Amino acid sequence: MDLKTVAVILFDDFETLDAMGPVEVFGCLPGCQLRFLSRYGGEITSSQGVVVKTENAIGQPDAILIPGGQGTRALTQDADFLRWLSVFIETVPLCMTVCTGSALLAGTDLLNGHNATSNKRAFSWVTSLNHKVHWQPRARWVRDGKFYTSSGISAGIDMALQVVVDYHGREQAVDIAHRMEYVWNDAPGNDPFAVEW
């Protein structure tokens, strides 16, 4: 399956690079379109002050990307939001999270029984939310079935390049990394920020 549409789920106080790192990667993938979605549409402001225009509905995307950030703290307690999010996750063939975006995914219970990782500074908090997830303390990113979960912030770039490998081949991913002048960490087990846990 080619990735033609990637929907990025935004919410106030998302972490800018969690979203924009993978957006750069998929935006450089020929034929792939990014869409920006939020619960109610309209303007969404990141923790770093970027105001992004979003839609409140789109067709069926090929993949969704859920960033993390301070905004996840309240949303993990928001049953309405988690139900809304679940619908998207259940219907897409590929779901990616960056950083504490995995806290939202874990909040839907759809990650139960799966391997996953998260931001390493927030690891205690994220893992405390759902003990049915097999949390990995040493992983740049983890793939388990249709779920890709990455470590903190910039790790999302490495994970997104791996998704390009898995869907479009290594040559395409290497070309995008080179175009970005990015030194790609392409080994999921190479986690310079791993925590004891």
Added chain:
Amino acid sequence: MDLKTVAVILFDDFETLDAMGPVEVFGCLPGCQLRFLSRYGGEITSSQGVVVKTENAIGQPDAILIPGGQGTRALTQDADFLRWLSVFIETVPLCMTVCTGSALLAGTDLLNGHNATSNKRAFSWVTSLNHKVHWQPRARWVRDGKFYTSSGISAGIDMALQVVVDYHGREQAVDIAHRMEYVWNDAPGNDPFAVEW
């Protein structure tokens, strides 16, 4: 001087990560506020489809950041835009460019006689625009006086962390890189994407 306000100059078809990498860095710097500015204000769309809200005027920032991207191609021929840009550059104590953002800076003639670098895939085009700039084909970033110019796209993150070192000390930069789970290339001469030129 503490960096309290960093203004990011946006234009249609800017490269997303050129802007958003440094935005993440400065957004993690305590007390530093990001502002997003464009010639006429309003919504600006990146090459990857991110629609960002901008202002058309702000007070005096401590620094400006100029991203690159496809949009620079037309703007290097737009004398009105370059005059508008010159006014900002002349009045700020610190001017950063990422990727082909240096083509815009070079277009103002304010970079004449200075050392600078740019995106390596677009190096021939950028350097052809102004022969009075001392272009460096092997540099992750270059500092010359108040000008910091970086190589392509992700190099802007490394440069922004160096700016944090220069203004707020190494400890602060290391902490931000760690928070971002980012493996920082902190040597300006270490350029894995250098070109023969």
